[in-house]
Amino acid sequence: MSNPSHEAIIAASILSADFGYLADACCRAVRGGAAWIHVDVMDGHFVPNLTMGPVVVEACRRATDAVLDVHLMVEEPERWLEPFAHAGADRLTPHLEATRHIHRVLQRIRALGKGVGIAINPGTDHRLLDPILSLVDHILVMTVNPGFAGQAFLPEVLPKVRALRTHLDELGYTHIPLAVDGGISPETLPHAYRAGARIFVAASAIFHHPQGIEAGIAALRHAIPNKP
Ligand code: DX5
Ligand code: ZN
Numbered sequence: 001m002s003n004p005s006h007e008a009i010i011a012a013s014i015l016s017a018d019f020g021y022l023a024d025a026c027c028r029a030v031r032g033g034a035a036w037i038h039v040d041v042m043d044g045h046f047v048p049n050l051t052m053g054p055v056v057v058e059a060c061r062r063a064t065d066a067v068l069d070v071h072l073m074v075e076e077p078e079r080w081l082e083p084f085a086h087a088g089a090d091r092l093t094p095h096l097e098a099t100r101h102i103h104r105v106l107q108r109i110r111a112l113g114k115g116v117g118i119a120i121n122p123g124t125d126h127r128l129l130d131p132i133l134s135l136v137d138h139i140l141v142m143t144v145n146p147g148f149a150g151q152a153f154l155p156e157v158l159p160k161v162r163a164l165r166t167h168l169d170e171l172g173y174t175h176i177p178l179a180v181d182g183g184i185s186p187e188t189l190p191h192a193y194r195a196g197a198r199i200f201v202a203a204s205a206i207f208h209h210p211q212g213i214e215a216g217i218a219a220l221r222h223a224i225p226n227k228p
Helices: 019-032 054-063 080-087 102-111 126-135 155-171 189-195 214-222
Strands: 009-013 036-042 067-073 091-094 113-121 138-142 178-181 197-202
Touching: 009 019, 009 178, 009 214, 019 036, 019 054, 019 214, 036 054, 036 102, 054 067, 054 080, 067 214, 080 091, 080 102, 091 102, 091 138, 102 113, 102 126, 113 126, 126 155, 138 155, 138 197, 155 178, 189 197, 197 214
Parallel strands: 009 036, 009 197, 036 067, 067 091, 091 113, 113 138, 138 178, 178 197
Antiparallel strands: none
C-alpha cells in the first residue's frame, strides 16, 4: 500500500485564475488550503496551447511562500530549467515524452536544488518510468490530454494509477507520491485517491467555483476519503 505518511495535497493550477488578479488568486488559494501552486507552462508545440513563462513564476513567487510546482508541457525542457529555477520554482515537472534525454533533465533539476517531478500523458505506459525512478520526488499522471483546463477526467487512466502505485511499492519506492492532473473535481477525486493518488491538481474546480476560490478548495478537501 502507499506510504501512510503521504497526506493528501491540493495543488491549485493557476491556469484558470483571473490573471488580472494573479497575486490575489495565489494568496486566496493558499489561504484556502492549497499546499502547492501549480504553474502550467505550455509552448504551443508539445501541446496545442501557449501559456506562461518565467515572469509569471516570478509573480507567483512574490505573492506566496507556498510550494511552486512548474509543470513543463514544453518540448526540450532542458532549455527552460535554469530560467524557471531562477524565477523561483520549488519543483520542476517535465514530461517524459518531451525530450530524448529525460535522465539528464532530471539530474539537472536535482543539481539546481529543485524538487524533481516527472509527468506522463494518458497514453504513456508507466513502466517507461522504471529507469528513472531513483531520480524523482513525485510522479504526475495526466488524467486528461494536456493542453487545456476544463477537460473531462479520463477514467481509463485509473488502472494505470493503481498499477503504478503497486509497482512503486513493490520496488521500494513507497516515498514517491502520485499526482493526478486534469478533470479533478469533488466527484473524480475520490476515485483517484482510491487508486493511490495523493496530490490533486485542479484548475476549474478551484478558480471557477461559483462560491469562490476558498469554497472550491474546501469542496475538494471535503471529497478526500477518510483513511481506513
Ligand atoms: C492541463 C493542465 C492542468 C489543467 C487542469 O493540461 O496540465 O493542470 O490546468 O485543469 P482542470 O482542473 O480544469 O482540468
Ligand atoms: Zn498541469
